[in-house]
Amino acid sequence: MNDDVCNIVLGVIAAGISAALGWVARTYLWRRGLRRRQAFFGLPDHSESLLVVNRKAGGPELTVMRYDMFALLELAALIKDCNARVQIVAHDATQQGFGERTEFCVGGPYSNCRMAAHLSSLLPGVRMNVEAESGPELGALRIGAEEYRMERGRSEYVLLARLTADGREDVRPVFLFCGQRAITNQAATRYLARHHERLARKYGGGSFVLLLKVVNSQAYGPDVVELVADVTREARTPLPEPAVTTE
Numbered sequence: 001m002n003d004d005v006c007n008i009v010l011g012v013i014a015a016g017i018s019a020a021l022g023w024v025a026r027t028y029l030w031r032r033g034l035r036r037r038q039a040f041f042g043l044p045d046h047s048e049s050l051l052v053v054n055r056k057a058g059g060p061e062l063t064v065m066r067y068d069m070f071a072l073l074e075l076a077a078l079i080k081d082c083n084a085r086v087q088i089v090a091h092d093a094t095q096q097g098f099g100e101r102t103e104f105c106v107g108g109p110y111s112n113c114r115m116a117a118h119l120s121s122l123l124p125g126v127r128m129n130v131e132a133e134s135g136p137e138l139g140a141l142r143i144g145a146e147e148y149r150m151e152r153g154r155s156e157y158v159l160l161a162r163l164t165a166d167g168r169e170d171v172r173p174v175f176l177f178c179g180q181r182a183i184t185n186q187a188a189t190r191y192l193a194r195h196h197e198r199l200a201r202k203y204g205g206g207s208f209v210l211l212l213k214v215v216n217s218q219a220y221g222p223d224v225v226e227l228v229a230d231v232t233r234e235a236r237t238p239l240p241e242p243a244v245t246t247e
Contacts, residue, residue, distance in 0.1 A: 034082070040200040042102040042172040043082035051075060051088045052114050054107025065182035067222065068106055071189040075104045078193055091115070099164070099171035106177045106185050108139070115178055122163050123209065124238040128178070139180040143211065144234030150180040153218035157228070158184035160192060161209040161235070162199075173207075179214075187214045187222035209235040 038044050051072055072088070079086045084102075091105075091112040109116035110130035119126050127142040141148045141157050150156040158179030165171050177188040191212060192199070199208070211228040 036200055037196065038082045038084075039205060040196060041078065041082055041084075041175075043079060043084035045083045047084045047102070049079055049084055049086050049102040050104065051079075051086050052091050052103060052105040052112065053088055054091050054112035054115070067182035067186045070222075071106050071177065071182075071186040074186070074189045074193055075106070078196075079104075097165075098174045102172045103174040104177070105174060106189070107182075108178050108180065108185075110139075115176065118163075118174065118176055119178070122174075123159075123161065123176075123235045125235045126159065126178075126209075127239065128180075141180060141211075142239075143231050144237065144239070146234075148211070148228075152181070154216055156180045156184045156214045156217060158188045158212050158214060159209060159231075159235070160188040160212055161207070162203070163207045163209075164205075173205075181217075183217050183222050184212075184214045187217070187225050188212055190222055191225050207236075208232050 043049060053072065054068060076086055091107065091114040105112065105115050105118060107115055108130070109119055109128055119128075125144050129137050129140040129142075131138065137149065139150050141159070143159075148157045156179070159176060161176040161178070162173050163176065164173050175192070177185045177192075179185040179188060202208075208230060209232045211231045213226045213228050214222065215224040215226060217224075
């Protein structure tokens with residue numbers, strides 16, 4: 001074998017080894033990213049999860065707003081990326097606790113009684129005004145001592161939360177997307193899809209409650225979202241009882 005042939009053979013072998021090492025490295029990084037994603041969402045391979053569907057406010061029970069449907073589609077894509085399965089359940093047909101299966105609950109308490117139950121038991125520091133006759137205060141979100149009113153189509157708020165029972169990290173989480181309008185629910189799911197890696201690095205398997213602001217949705221839809229604050233402590237601290245006046 002002359003030197004030219006030997007060099008060609010060695011080059012082919014080196015190229016094959018480099019390609020194999022590159023494939024192994026990419027596979028390792030992909031699997032590590034998948035495991036981190038699965039751990040954050042509480043979705044190991046072939047696990048079951050719940051998508052709790054709300055209804056259009058004031059409409060039939062099975063009528064879902066268009067933007068809420070978009071939110072469900074985005075969540076379904078996240079679940080599929082984790083090699084998990086999903087079951088879609090109506091908000092008033094979910095009669096079970098939480099912690100055994102990851103749950104994604106979409107919609108404010110005005111259209112989702114499951115969300116209302118979660119707010120009451122898991123986030124006692126949060127209130128949303130659902131009185132239809134409350135005028136400009138309709139949908140106002142109170143977190144601790146602060147109140148956030150929406151300017152329809154211009155400035156609207158949504159809570160994005162990851163919670164576990166009793167703060168334990170060894171149980172499946174529940175994710176809440178509690179917005180003042182349906183488009184804000186989709187904005188929160190899109191925010192989660194875009195930033196879940198950063199959130200996983202910051203919070204690990206712990207609980208968090210984020211207040212997001214959707215800016216000028218009438219022009220930009222659910223795409224322009226600002227993080228207002230981490231309100232975990234305020235949201236999980238019970239609101240003080242109103243003072244009782246006696247005559």
